[in-house]
Amino acid sequence: MIKENLNRIKATLPAGVTLVAVSKTHPAEMLKEAYDAGQRIFGENKVQEMTAKSQVLPTDIQWHFIGHVQSNKIKLMAPYVSVIQGVDNYDKLAEIDRQAARFNRHITCLLQLHIATEETKFGFSADECTAMLDEGKWKELKNITIGGVMGMASNTDDDSQVRGEFRRLKQLFDTYKEKYFSDSPEFNTISAGMSGDYELAIEEGSNMVRIGSSIFGERNYNINK
Numbered sequence: 270m271i272k273e274n275l276n277r278i279k280a281t282l283p284a285g286v287t288l289v290a291v292s293k294t295h296p297a298e299m300l301k302e303a304y305d306a307g308q309r310i311f312g313e314n315k316v317q318e319m320t321a322k323s324q325v326l327p328t329d330i331q332w333h334f335i336g337h338v339q340s341n342k343i344k345l346m347a348p349y350v351s352v353i354q355g356v357d358n359y360d361k362l363a364e365i366d367r368q369a370a371r372f373n374r375h376i377t378c379l380l381q382l383h384i385a386t387e388e389t390k391f392g393f394s395a396d397e398c399t400a401m402l403d404e405g406k407w408k409e410l411k412n413i414t415i416g417g418v419m420g421m422a423s424n425t426d427d428d429s430q431v432r433g434e435f436r437r438l439k440q441l442f443d444t445y446k447e448k449y450f451s452d453s454p455e456f457n458t459i460s461a462g463m464s465g466d467y468e469l470a471i472e473e474g475s476n477m478v479r480i481g482s483s484i485f486g487e488r489n490y491n492i493n494k
Contacts, residue, residue, distance in 0.1 A: 271299060272306035274484045282478070286471055289333050291463070291481030297322045299485055304330065312354070312479050316342040323349050335419075335479055337391050340364050348372045354379045354419045354460055354479075357392050359401050362410060369412035376412065379419040379460055382441055384434040386423045395441055402449045415450070417458030417477075418442045422466055432469050435461050439474030 275290070282288060289312040292300045300311060304327060313319035314336025323332055331351040338355050346353075347368035356362055356378045369376045383392035393401070401407065407415065420438040422431040442459050450456035460477040462470025467478040 270486075271302040271484060275303060275306050275308055278480060278483060281468065283471060285476055287458075287477045289335070289460070289477060289479045290484050291335065291479050292322070292485060293318065293336075293481065295481075295485045297325050300326055303484065310351075312481075316345050319350070320345055333479075338365075344368045344371075347374065347376065350376060352377045352379065352416065355381045355391065357381045357383075358397075359404070359406060362407055362413060362415075366410035366413045374412065375414065377414045377416040377455070379417050379458060380415060380445075382418055382420045382438060384420040384422065384438050386425075386430075392420065398441070398445075402445060414455045415453075416455055417460065418445070419458075419460040421463075422461070422470070428469060431466050432473055435466075435470045435473035435475060442474070 279288060287310065288308070289310050290303050290308050291312040293312070293314045300322060309329060310331045310333060312333040312335040313322070316334065319332055319334060323330070332349060333352040333354055334346055334350050335354045338353060338361050340361055343364050347365070353365060353376060356365070362378060365376055365378060380398055381392040382398060383394055418438060418441060420434070422434040425431065438461055439459060446456055458477050459475045460479065461475040462478040464480050464483040467480060470478060
């Protein structure tokens with residue numbers, strides 16, 4: 270079933286859109302099914318769970334951390350994580366850089382922008398992100414690459430609102446690309462869209478989608494943390 274789900278979703282993705290299979294709370298056996306069906310990029314939101322899975326699954330998997338980043342957990346994933354998607358302040362960028370250097374690694378980071386109406390969602394405001402980029406200290410970090418932006422739309426059935434939030438994310442990406450990253454081909458990712466809204470996100474410019482339940486089924490919240 271996982272293979273069929275993957276194939277069905279991939280058939281809906283335009284060329285150039287990357288699929289992150291969100292595997293949080295699902296056991297390693299289910300990830301291996303997706304791996305055997307060709308999937309290589311997996312997203313997790315708990316560091317301990319991601320670390321445990323990374324130790325028993327193939328080493329060519331690209332692990333994306335998609336949860337809220339806690340600074341004291343960065344050292345645990347620095348040896349193997351490929352992309353940290355939810356970076357929402359400079360101090361975390363600096364800590365990721367420091368831990369990546371310890372392990373002689375280079376980690377891609379996405380700037381998480383708060384585009385939703387819910388206050389519970391994390392992320393830079395546009396003003397906060399612009400101020401951080403203006404300050405310029407990030408340019409001194411040698412073991413990270415800022416690879417783009419990430420955002421989550423409001424949890425609402427109002428498609429026009431969701432579409433507008435994704436459009437705002439694309440506008441911010443374009444602004445930052447022109448102003449700060451025009452010479453950085455690595456700044457190329459807009460990570461937006463999940464199982465319920467990824468098609469809207471793609472229409473508004475997303476080129477990386479994070480899909481879980483449509484691949485693996487509903488989450489198992491009782492998995493050991």
